Amino acid sequence: MSGSPSMKDVAAHARVSLGTVSNVLNRPEVVAERTRKRVLAAIDELGFVRNESARQLRGGGSRTLAYVVLDTGNPFFTDVAQGVQEAADAAGLAVFLCDSGQDRGRQSAYLDLLEQQRVEGVLITPVDRADPRLALLPRRGTPVVMVDAHSPDHCSVFVDDVAGGDLAATHLHDGGHRHIAFVGGPASLPQVTDRLAGVRRAYARSGLDADDLVVLDTAALGIPEGRRAGARLAGLPASRRPTAAFCANDLLALGLLQEAVRLGLRVPEDLAIVGYDDIVFAEAAAVPLTSVAQPRQLIGRTAAEMVIAEARERGGAHEHRQVVLTPELVVRASSRLRPLNGVA
């Protein structure tokens, strides 16, 4: 009586055996109408709620997926998460959204917790790809799929970031820009280094001098870091200032844009800006932001479908799949060439 009522209490109250209550819950068709009603009434009356732990202990899976995300403050990830939800919903699974907040310790803690909870599968955009847990979990039976990251030892869904970086740089080159700043960091994130690699590739292909590329390392990928980078750029004398900045994500770009404008630079005339991710807010920015778009929901949906498949496949040897999606450039005012006109 102290805790919540159990099936045993329900059984007693309905003057039925425990097994019958279980049957009412799990295979109602097998129990007679009369008794079923009686049991349901008892359940209602006592306010019985199934204990998921016991159910799971007995054998059912957890019917739960988890998505460990780099930063819930970045709308990019919440959009991906929505795709995950969608696919999980369709499979009758719930999603545990975990925010590592770009903190390695939190990532480890969550992975431990999730393994203990015996979630059916883990989706993760890792802060720390070297965490041994990432290799351990699948070996012990919890499938792990990399989202927006790749690894030879896991299934993964990601967008070709090198191509994305190339796209952005090529666009800027086409607009006549040679002296470009790449803004992003930390370098431990492959998203950052790949996008930068794409820029380098574009320089190489066009036979341009890579010395014209300035790399501004940032401590994280948020708006504040973008502002700081903007201040640095605005502080340079015009002659030595890059004419364009390509940011590793839109948050950086928005911060940079904001600070650059505040400090008197005209965008795109004095400084063209290109972001990455094409979050909803890119379009609503002070100067609508050119950005490299990724199929966010698709990433999430695909990844979720992949863990689910891997979880079901359990037993048969699993072959890891890498799904590479293609980024797309969305050109807006922040990098658009304008016909000359007098109005500032």
Added chain:
Amino acid sequence: MSGSPSMKDVAAHARVSLGTVSNVLNRPEVVAERTRKRVLAAIDELGFVRNESARQLRGGGSRTLAYVVLDTGNPFFTDVAQGVQEAADAAGLAVFLCDSGQDRGRQSAYLDLLEQQRVEGVLITPVDRADPRLALLPRRGTPVVMVDAHSPDHCSVFVDDVAGGDLAATHLHDGGHRHIAFVGGPASLPQVTDRLAGVRRAYARSGLDADDLVVLDTAALGIPEGRRAGARLAGLPASRRPTAAFCANDLLALGLLQEAVRLGLRVPEDLAIVGYDDIVFAEAAAVPLTSVAQPRQLIGRTAAEMVIAEARERGGAHEHRQVVLTPELVVRASSRLRPLNGVA
């Protein structure tokens, strides 16, 4: 051998009894150094991972909180969620973030699921305050705290939305605006109706004619709905068009701003705009957005502390507390009076 190894396997492997393994895990000080090492080695060797379901079944709580949020796509909520995380972390609890996506069905489904999981407490910004589960859960032992919403039957943390609406309207009145549009919906959300009530209160207090208030109902609180509202306003002849729009949140305001500008209105000259929440992106908007700020992280932290307290208090009769926080107006360009100058 088929599933993951259990404590029994560890015990056998270390030639120790089951109880000893448990002791190593839960009260290491009580077992001799030698044996402890042997057991730890066995754990390592077998790759043993505690089964949280069993642990929980036996008696430990779930050490888990859940926050059911209205819309993860709205940065306001992810900021609140960060406050929740912070407080939960401090108490050694993990947070399950659930997105109802403004869908009543999803809200119910999550509440059921969470109760079955026996989470220690639920924080919720409800879509549907009438859902019977909201009353049922606490009665059955799962504390529920309302976040950014109030209810006499629960603890709650919210910001005085009437005051916020008043603040916004008063600011616009001070700027000379009489003909104002309130943009928001659905009316089932108290956030929306309270903010509108605040506007009405300001009209009444100033002795202004409330007929000058136009209410534009929206189906939801997102950017697309804001765009639609913007198009409607822009479509009106200047003579009948409100000179200012107060939006129930920043997403609406951003959408409205974007569309209004696109259709040729000047902000704030032709249309002043005030938003609500002061999300990070408000400041980075095309025209930096005036907004009513709420102490987001504080809301989350306070709410989490309250559920945790209520969960611990279990047994002693609980007295519900309502924590009301105060909103603050942040004035930016979108509603600022400008000295006349010729440049558009």
Added chain:
DNA sequence: GCAGGGATTTATAACGTTTCACAAGAGCTT
């Protein structure tokens, strides 16, 4: 009236922990 047989219901054994009362030894004190 009774064997055969479907339809219902029941009893019981897991699942993997934690806890708690107790047993086994070791080292003291008298």
Added chain:
DNA sequence: AAGCTCTTGTGAAACGTTATAAATCCCTGC
């Protein structure tokens, strides 16, 4: 050498489900 206390380790009983095999009931047909 008997009696103590400590320190370690053990065994068994829960916790609330689900699955399975066995039991019971009520018919039907002969």
